Amino acid sequence: MSRDSINDLTVFLAVAREQSFTRAAAKLGVSPSALSHSMRLLEERLGVRLLTRTTRRVSVTDAGERLLHSIEPHFDGIDTALAALTELRDKPAGTVRITAGEHPTTSILWPAIERLLPEYPDIKFEITVDGALTDIVAERYDAGIRLGEQLNGDMIAVRIGPEMRMVVVGSPDYFARHPKPSTPQDLTAHACINIRLPTYGGYLVWEFEKDGREVRVRVDGPLAFNTTQMVMRAALGGVGLAYLFEDHARDEIESGRLATVLDDWNPLFDGYFLYYPSRRQMSPAFSVLVDALRYRPSRSDH
Known part of the structure; x- marks a missing residue:
């Protein structure tokens, strides 16, 4: 595959995920007109329309959806492999994106991150405080935090807190x-x-x-x-x-x-869990956060 094809597919992924040429351009650090030009060339080369453009948003066509599902796992694998190279550094590096509700963010997530920041200055944490049941795969989060009763069966779940009431x-x-x-x-x-x-x-x-x-x-x-x-x-x-x-x-x-x-x-019930896709390969930065959050019962919990 030529380098131009890889660049064009990277552009397509960004636009499809952001559903906006403006936001995709900001993310890639280029102009919206350059992205639009790259997309036209890709569609001409493939002979199919991949995106539907309106004045308010950009959405993928059926052909675009098929292409997105085909190539996205491969690009994700490349991103994970590159992130894994940080193991060769003195300290893990990279960005970890988490979505969590207000209560677990203040009571569990922030205390853990506050301890990690001085030791891992090359890790960046992006936290979205939102009580909605976010689709972490579609929204491109590394993980989310939910109560045990709200977890989906296809996710890996790590207990990060005690039972609650x-x-x-x-x-x-x-x-x-x-x-x-x-x-x-x-x-x-x-x-x-x-x-x-x-x-x-x-x-x-x-x-x-x-x-x-x-x-x-x-x-x-x-x-x-x-x-x-x-x-x-x-x-x-x-x-x-x-x-x-x-x-x-x-x-x-x-x-x-x-x-x-x-x-x-008011009986006790399962507390909070960190959850992430079962097919995800953990980057070193994400592994650091998982280990810091993992719940380890103390004698006072029994």
């Missing part, structure tokens, strides 16, 4: 004005602070379990947020009850600023 919390001021609920059904009579799920668009359903009985409650109240930080702040302000990860609210619970209710209805 949700708790219902309210401020002393709120409970001075309202009786504490004794069953999950009692929550329907309370002002509850909802959180909107980014993937499905609806509100989070509060889930409970006791003696093998599962109860799901759709709560209502004056406020809803898409971030747990604001849910916490509203609960501290006495606005209503909140449904939070226990470790997220632990400091406020221990200080007495928040009190828990329905504790016997």
